[in-house]
Amino acid sequence: MLKGRKPYLGRDKEGIRWAFFDHALIESMGLGSVINIPVVYDGTCVGTMNLLDAEHHYRPEHVAPVAALAPLLIAAFLEARRRGA
Numbered sequence: 321m322l323k324g325r326k327p328y329l330g331r332d333k334e335g336i337r338w339a340f341f342d343h344a345l346i347e348s349m350g351l352g353s354v355i356n357i358p359v360v361y362d363g364t365c366v367g368t369m370n371l372l373d374a375e376h377h378y379r380p381e382h383v384a385p386v387a388a389l390a391p392l393l394i395a396a397f398l399e400a401r402r403r404g405a
Contacts, residue, residue, distance in 0.1 A: 325365050327383050328356040332375050346372065353378040359390045359397055367397035 330336050333352045337343040340354075352375025359367040369390055371378070 325358045325360050327358070327387055328354070329378060329380060329383055330354040330356075331378060336372075350374060352376070355383055355386050357383075357387050357390045359393045361394045361398065366401065367393065369393060 328339060330339050331353050333343075333347055336346055336352060336354060339356065340346055351372040353373050355371045355378050357369040358365045359369060369386070371386060
């Protein structure tokens with residue numbers, strides 16, 4: 321997702337296990353689906369927006385509306401980088 325700058329939809333626990341090294345912790349919180357959206361500025365991924373919920377909660381039709389919000393986060397990510405956060 322980061323290199324390709326494309327959203328990732330993991331609809332179930334297998335998708336969580338594939339994408340996250342800390343999948344056991346995520347699953348222990350009752351989370352089993354994810355939408356990861358890269359936040360891109362000037363051709364570079366400056367951060368990601370990650371939404372997690374119960375298994376099978378997110379579906380393909382959820383990705384585009386969530387991705388539309390990513391540009392709103394650019395200023396916050398750039399400011400965090402400037403501050404070294």
